[in-house]
Amino acid sequence: MKPRTRRGGGRPTIADVARLAGVGAITVSRALREPERVSETLRQQIQQAVEELGYVPDPNARALASARAEVFGVLVPSLTNAVFAEVVRGIYDSLSDGPFRVQLANTHYSGLEEERLLQLFLSQRPAALIVSGIDQTDTSRRLLETADCPVVQIMEIGPDPIDMMVGFSHLEGGRVATNHLIEAGCRRIGFLGARMDPRSQRRLAGYKAAMKAAGLFDPRLVTTTPVPSSVTLGRDLFRDALAKMPSLDGVFCNNDDIALGVIFECHRAAIAVPQTISVCGFNDLDMMQVAYPSVTSIRTHRYEIGRQAVGMAMAAIDGSRPENRIVDLGFELRRRESTDRQN
């Protein structure tokens, strides 16, 4: 009977450190997690023992004993969408120095998938959860409300947060973009939308509101598809819209990929931008300012959303929940050549 190294790969445990440092195991545990509760002397002895043995705490044992994993669960609808990629980067960057790991999953824009993943995440007792959007299913919402950890909904804001929120109003974004096209002198402004997830729907709603307010709305101006967005699709949608409505003089694109597809198609078909057709995108990806012509877009603060989401969750974990449970990071209209009809 040799209980030593029976299963573990022989890696040092907290008991080994304790023995070497001549203290109790629990003191080592404390020295690592709450150094201020351990005297300077012991802290140094322990630190030295840790280094000598190359001790690294086992996160699984830790999670089991404390009934709390040092994990941020993050649910996003897409991994390849540049917008979410930046949000995710913001989250990872904010979390990289702390003890927290990230558990990322892709819902593929499916509420059911989100439920399933939430269930999975919850089984780990995460330290916090970050979910995309505000349109969770009833089941998901219930799971999140009873989750016993901070929850941050990101990308959008709305009136009824599960816990906390950081994002901006897509409806307002759509409205501002559309109004900008109207002010630029466009009258028959098309809406091109792909995927039509809830955020796209709200941008469309903002477009409709602006168009109706100006007395310019016509349902034939709207061209959408449930197909995932891409530059190629932008070109196709634009062709469809033009076939339906040859007199278009502006398009508000659901996102920048579509706008780029429009720009390319205009080159190909020798349509003058902005003179014949003005173009406005959404998100303001890096390339929009370099495009020819440069493309007007709504700048959104994706990276910052990721950072703030982590910041808010962290504050809640530390017990200092921000008084502002809803953070509106806004957006900015970036005016560029594609809507500048003056020259």
Add this chain to the structure above:
Amino acid sequence: MKPRTRRGGGRPTIADVARLAGVGAITVSRALREPERVSETLRQQIQQAVEELGYVPDPNARALASARAEVFGVLVPSLTNAVFAEVVRGIYDSLSDGPFRVQLANTHYSGLEEERLLQLFLSQRPAALIVSGIDQTDTSRRLLETADCPVVQIMEIGPDPIDMMVGFSHLEGGRVATNHLIEAGCRRIGFLGARMDPRSQRRLAGYKAAMKAAGLFDPRLVTTTPVPSSVTLGRDLFRDALAKMPSLDGVFCNNDDIALGVIFECHRAAIAVPQTISVCGFNDLDMMQVAYPSVTSIRTHRYEIGRQAVGMAMAAIDGSRPENRIVDLGFELRRRESTDRQN
């Protein structure tokens, strides 16, 4: 003294399921992990009890007891780079139905960061590790060699795998792209490169090899920067290259973002593509075929690399390590308008 629900959130445990099903805890454990080792009758009883209680196994307890977490550790140098985003998507998609979670981390193209993250990952005893590239530091390599789990190096292939590899030859890619430009009739072909990570370096080496073989190499044709790649940077590099070498008649771009920057700048400066300057990119992002002119590029199989990496690791976990430890997924030259000087 009430040991019941003392710490756990009152969620059902395997013991609760066992009690309800009238079997031993270990039998429940087996029914869940190796159903074929449990009789049909008990399996059904257990399944019913699981559903009735809404039991979800605790992955932390599982990992602790079995000294093996059901986690795939994945290290990539960037989360926003479209290429790695697709690799990561392939990995997630392949893993989504199985029991495995993904632990993703961003090395920011830093070997030191990679070492640190590897250490962190290893403390979880992952089921497999997927790392990017073949240029690990000595320390990282040692950690991986003694990792006691399958290791897959992705994106590149080389002669000396740590364990397994799936990718393609960036050197060959660079050579093929350059030869294509030469065959198209270009003579003063510039190389534009950003970031200059090891893969970019090898594409550059391929370019040099092709140019030297054709007797066309001139160091002034090469323009690189350690700055991270972007479309904006592509424009700037192109301007620099042109200032240095106004007689350029072709450019091989390290990646498609840079190629796109070149295309836009050519529009702006009224340089005819491909007649005056031909352009070739690398990776073949979706938008290259829609661009105007459409852009010749080297198609790489990112998503497939992610899928294969998981497949190989999975096979190794199941004990059927593939005999081919190095999988070359190759690449394809996609000829498009930007290098078609015939018309």
Add this chain to the structure above:
DNA sequence: TGCAATGATGGTAGCGCTACCAAAATCCTC
């Protein structure tokens, strides 16, 4: 029919860590 081989099931003992409480050491205050 008897007995080894095989398969199904269960008990026990941890995995490595921390919550909880108790004990010891230190610090005040009057």
Add this chain to the structure above:
DNA sequence: GAGGATTTTGGTAGCGCTACCATCATTGCA
């Protein structure tokens, strides 16, 4: 300098699960 308050340290008992081995039932074969 006594007595209480406070800080620092340690022991014990799990967290929920599975590895290991023991046990019992079933089967196969002479």
